[in-house]
Amino acid sequence: EKKLAILTSGGDAPGMNAAIRATAKIAESCGFEVYGIRRGYLGMLNDEIFLMTGRFVSGIIDKGGTVLLTARSEEFKQARFREIAANNLKKKGINYLVVIGGDGSYRGANLLYKEYGIKVVGIPGTIDNDIYGTDYTLGFDTCLNTILDAMSKIRDTATSHERTILIQVMGRHAGDLALHACIAGGGDGIMIPEMDNPIEMLALQLKERRKNGKLHDIVLVAEGVGNVLDIEKKLRGHINSEIRSVVLGYIQRGGTPSGFDRVLASRMAAKAIEVLNNGEAGVMVGIEKNEMVTHPLDEVDSTEKRKSIEKDYELALLLSK
Ligand code: ADP
Numbered sequence: 001e002k003k004l005a006i007l008t009s010g011g012d013a014p015g016m017n018a019a020i021r022a023t024a025k026i027a028e029s030c031g032f033e034v035y036g037i038r039r040g041y042l043g044m045l046n047d048e049i050f051l052m053t054g055r056f057v058s059g060i061i062d063k064g065g066t067v068l069l070t071a072r073s074e075e076f077k078q079a080r081f082r083e084i085a086a087n088n089l090k091k092k093g094i095n096y097l098v099v100i101g102g103d104g105s106y107r108g109a110n111l112l113y114k115e116y117g118i119k120v121v122g123i124p125g126t127i128d129n130d131i132y133g134t135d136y137t138l139g140f141d142t143c144l145n146t147i148l149d150a151m152s153k154i155r156d157t158a159t160s161h162e163r164t165i166l167i168q169v170m171g172r173h174a175g176d177l178a179l180h181a182c183i184a185g186g187g188d189g190i191m192i193p194e195m196d197n198p199i200e201m202l203a204l205q206l207k208e209r210r211k212n213g214k215l216h217d218i219v220l221v222a223e224g225v226g227n228v229l230d231i232e233k234k235l236r237g238h239i240n241s242e243i244r245s246v247v248l249g250y251i252q253r254g255g256t257p258s259g260f261d262r263v264l265a266s267r268m269a270a271k272a273i274e275v276l277n278n279g280e281a282g283v284m285v286g287i288e289k290n291e292m293v294t295h296p297l298d299e300v301d302s303t304e305k306r307k308s309i310e311k312d313y314e315l316a317l318l319l320s321k
Helices: 016-029 041-046 080-091 104-118 140-161 176-185 200-212 230-238 259-277 310-320
Strands: 002-010 033-037 049-051 096-101 118-122 166-167 190-192 219-222 245-246 283-288 289-295
Touching: 002 016, 016 033, 016 259, 033 041, 033 096, 041 080, 049 230, 080 104, 080 140, 080 176, 096 104, 096 259, 104 118, 118 259, 140 166, 140 176, 140 219, 166 176, 166 230, 166 283, 176 190, 190 200, 190 245, 190 310, 200 219, 200 230, 230 245, 259 283, 259 289
Parallel strands: 002 033, 002 096, 096 118, 118 283, 166 219, 166 245, 190 219
Antiparallel strands: 033 049, 283 289
């Protein structure tokens, strides 16, 4: 008998629910008995594993967050606790697992696969877009649109008061959110961790803008670059305009998933079940060049192998002048 469990782990992201729904529906149609695990690996350890009925996933496609709840579990990193977790699956006869989360969650999934032979597939769910092997992660597009909405509102004040406003956005070690927001929102400056960001260069660009008659500036600062208040302080020595900073924070993580994220979630879920049906496991699904692809979880660890963003950075600089 084929029994499959679904869990969400790590930071929540819009689109996770759409992925849960599609995974459950498609798995069921392929003859799997479908289980849900609450609170990620923590719940697997504590045996919060339940038979998922069709009703559980109805009406959730447009909801942010994750109805399965998410948590972090330090214990799960230890072999003796993983054994307990794996046994909780085994005693219910569950031998398939879909993990929706980030690269930390994949490391845990890969260990379950290697140590206990549980057939796992990962679905990349994080707003940060920081996972190797996929052009987009679930939640990134929704988050980007939330940031764009905030930028428009913040720009009203920046314009009216002729200020320079720094907006710190999420992304962990990745600059994708800041970069895309700068390009799509008409940002006037950008700082991301992947690139060298001398404060002098930003200052020069902002001074040049004012010289050209621009009366305000919006600068996107990725959290990976450091605290925006430190950057504000440094910038003060270089430019004369009034500077303010805003940390967007958790509003970026929530909200109704965009159409793009819902379609992506559904396609990723379909690919995940297709992979398991083909007898493959120990992989993550992704989207590359608009094709659904898989990569071994072993390869996902390395963030250095991520896609190049240099072209987009050049474009952002060009358009923000
Ligand atoms: P994300 O999946 O968003 O990257 P985390 O890095 O917090 O989030 O990872 C989520 C969970 O995955 C952790 O709380 C832990 O239970 C599990 N995990 C992370 N790294 C490992 C690891 N090296 N070994 C086993 N489990 C891990």
